[in-house]
Amino acid sequence: MGHIKELAGKEGLFTGGHRLCAGCGIPVVVRQFLAVTEHPVIVAAGTGCLQVASAIYPYTAWRTGFIHSAFANTASTISGVEAAYKALKRKGLTDKEFHFIAIAGDGGTYDIGLQALSGMLERGHRVVYICNDNEGYMNTGVQASSATPLGADTTTTPVGARSKGKERERKDIIGIVLAHNVPYVAQVSPAHWHDLTSKAKKALKTEGPSFINSLTPCPRGWRSETHISMELCRLAVDTCYWPLFEVEEGVWRLNYRPRIKRPLADYLRTQARFKHLFLPENKDILENLQASVDRQWEQILKLCDGN
Amino acid sequence: MYDETGNKPGWQSLPRGGVIKRPGSASAYETGEWRLEKPVYNTEHCIQCFLCWVYCPDSAIDVRDGKVIGVDYYHCKGCGICVQECPRTGRALDMVPEGDNK
Amino acid sequence: MVQTALEKQSGSGKGTALSGNEAIALAIRQVNPDVVAAYPITPQTDIVQYVAQFVADGQVDAEFLGVESEHSAMSACIGACAAGARTVTATSSQGLAYMWETLHIASGMRLPIVMAVVNRALSSPLNIHCDHSDSMGARDTGWIQIYSSNVQEAYDNFIQAIKVAEDPEVMLPVMVCMDGFLVSHSLENLQIIPDEEISSFLISTRDQSGLLFQPVTFGAMDLQDYYFEHRRQIIAAMETAKGVLLRTGKSFKDLTGRAYGLLSGYRIDDAEIAVVVIGSLSGSVQVVIDELRSEGIKAGMVNLRVFRPFPVREVASALSRCRAVAVLDRSDSLSTGGGPLFIDVRSALYAGPESRGAERPVIVNYVYGLGGRLVSLDDIRRVFEELKRVVSSGHTTRLINYLGVRE
Incomplete structure (x- = not known):
């Protein structure tokens, strides 16, 4: 494990003293990602848990340059930063190299920031865009987003006499991003740190936009215990709910194939947001969810075609 | 962020635009008091795998000279991920109730 | 170049x-x-x-x-x-x-x-x-x-x-x-x-x-x-x-050689009646003022260049000697309290200790030109006519008026 020790030897670019909840997956993703950067970093973040907890005046957890503007505009804000860099570099006003990183949650990516993301991808800015996908609007108190999975109990898709949680499946953000023909797209989990940091390095070296979607546990919103946040990610990967893959210049590669594909219920059982799905009357939802995971897994296997 | 008299600065002496000019200033902010349980580190059993460091959400695993040396209780929120992920769980890292000086 | x-x-x-x-x-x-x-x-x-x-x-x-x-x-x-x-x-x-x-x-x-x-x-x-x-x-x-x-x-x-x-x-x-x-x-x-x-x-x-x-x-x-x-x-x-x-x-x-301030006055120094405008209408207003002046009517104009920050003192001082003022707004606040320029100009006339006890001009508001509705020289003449009437009667009949809208 030489690699990990080297990373730990560098000064962390994201300090303690931030106010994200105990057991939150976001800072784990951020720390792993920043650990493999080689140049000065400028981060843009959308309004959300990470931003409100990492920069509360006069405290900032960032040792990088950091800008937060609003909720919908993470991608357009970082586009401006990167454009400024290109202009000032050309004019000889800066000679440094930089990494430009945008970080937003699923609300800021799948929903309110989708247009800005699309614009950034189409314009081809050299930006790594990381989506911390915790499958809902957690900062405002666990409302459903278009990343919330079928059946999940949230404060806007509550389980009730006539409701069994969210009625629709989550949006295929990877498919949407890939439709922009960007050079590098990957799906990661912070529990698989070696995979995440390898992909981070590739993304940081990509000439043009790259997109990383990370499963990012939220103990508060998922109603899971804080100490199992990484274990949850492993279960998500081992059940093939959250496959680890990358798409380089349109070529799909599966980065991890579980030896035994575990039943989805093993993952769902760890989170009280899915508790109602284990009632006998909701058996069909559970089966639908399993079928949907199976279908997507088969699709990915086909797309990766032995890669 | 207080002046020598202990008062917060007025608008005339603050940097403009709400910009924070001290990178990493949050390290001065204590989040350790959030803890209900705390991880206790025992160097004798530690195999220096660094998994606690890589998974800690709070940058609260202290590393010096290439070695894990303990937990930064000023920032550790007691989530327990380090103990859960430790290959020598219960020995190199163990979770105990806050206030227990084991 | x-x-x-x-x-x-x-x-x-x-x-x-x-x-x-x-x-x-x-x-x-x-x-x-x-x-x-x-x-x-x-x-x-x-x-x-x-x-x-x-x-x-x-x-x-x-x-x-x-x-x-x-x-x-x-x-x-x-x-x-x-x-x-x-x-x-x-x-x-x-x-x-x-x-x-x-x-x-x-x-x-x-x-x-x-x-x-x-x-x-x-x-x-x-x-x-x-x-x-x-x-x-x-x-x-x-x-x-x-x-x-x-x-x-x-x-x-x-x-x-x-x-x-x-x-x-x-x-x-x-x-x-x-x-x-x-x-x-x-x-x-x-x-x-x-x-x-x-x-x-x-x-x-x-x-x-x-x-x-x-x-x-x-x-x-x-x-x-x-x-x-x-x-x-x-x-x-x-x-x-x-x-x-x-x-x-x-x-x-x-x-x-071109001068710019927060506002510009046109024949305002000795004006008894004046309008306050923003933007391109000022050209037409000048034409009407010149006509009125040739008739011996002391008309003038304040053309506001800088709206934010609002030049409170300068506006008040430019209008202080007028007896009646019409503020021409090319938008309405929809608050029923008049257009935004009117609201700020009227407020400026109450600003500062120097305005205390001073005689203020009677002030009226004209909202005009919404959605590109053309304003004719006659429209502007009508505004000055009303100001003349205000000066002789000492009061307005209507505080907020809409110029060129069909009733």
């Missing part, structure tokens, strides 16, 4: 016939921006086209971002300016409205972005013609607002705006407003300032406090303990901006 296609097409050198949009595009090229992020909207569109062409022709060394919305245009401007780039853009109407949340962010972060606003009515109903609803709706966003009465002023104002915005004592964004179509699409003979004179007029160095120069945090959460102080700073910067606008106007006069 680099000759652009635009200048060649319309003749060369000084005294070139250009539209307001062309003049703004030319000014954008000449102020040497680093980043231009913009989205097309009628009637601002050709500004964006010309700038894109200048970049394509290598006549300005800027990154041009043709973004996917005005929200992203201003967001990219915020990122660019926070990084340390000289950043400009342009918009109109719905585009400005779509930017709304980011306008506050630009001023809150104290970013000296300069934006041309080509004034156009707001939906609904949809209308592409001039009124001031768009920029008046953004009057309290912490942006300096400079209005232009004609093409030359639009050009001159844009150049001065860069210097004002970037002044270390100000560091606020500026909107340079001109009337859609009435100015943006009118050809006028423009006195063009040579490139090298503009670059020596402006601040040559880039601010080094941005993200590309320091690992700083922009846009932190600011709670009960600091937010108020940071907002208070903006107010102080706005106050300072008045002096900087005047100072900049003075050095601009030294450069070009």
